[in-house]
Amino acid sequence: MDIKGSKTEKNLWTAFSGESQARNKYIYFAKVAENEGYNNVASVFERTANQEEEHARVILTFLDGIKDTKSNLKRSIQAENYESNTMYKEYEKIALEEGFIEIAAFFREVAKIEKEHERKLSQLLKDILDK
Template identity: 50%
Template structure:
């Protein structure tokens, strides 16, 4: 995943654009749920449509940053990101929250860290399956269930 903008202000701008569009997409998705729950179907649909637009904007900036690769590289990137979240980011957030007296929030950070650890493990297992050609074929008998049905 090469990034021709590495080390430039343009790279910083692209990262800010990606982050902003990604955050907006999530917010608008949440807002759509609230509007729908309150009976505002048209407003909910508009939030959802705008969230979809923001997703495409974010994808455009992510691609410019070289963030999309093949599946093995994407799995590696995802696993590395999840590792950072559970070993560093959420651990640090929990420590700070605890020190500042926000014990319930610290517990939430720790709980999410455990989930992120599971995500990392899952991505690494999938990567191993891809690398060993075990995605569509296993050495032991498995029951297969159609994902569409």
């Protein structure tokens, strides 16, 4: 049965986004707790983050989103290209229009970093294909 276009596919993408975001937040929260001397709290945040990461991995597997290295590189290159050339440029423009100069500058810098990610991933793919 094909999941493409189903409500379940939409739900899986929403769940993947939520689990991925939760994982990152818990990692950041763990660092704060550790810096404040709450090692037991940090440990629980870290374990919870690891569980959220595993949930996200399983969800991405359901979505057929984890493939061979060449395919993963190709998809990643496309994503980094979109982020650097479209998404963050649009976000920068909107932030400037709304007067959020610091945030616009952040988006501009992130776009540059995403372009570098694209370059590095493209080189890795080229190296693999040239073998």
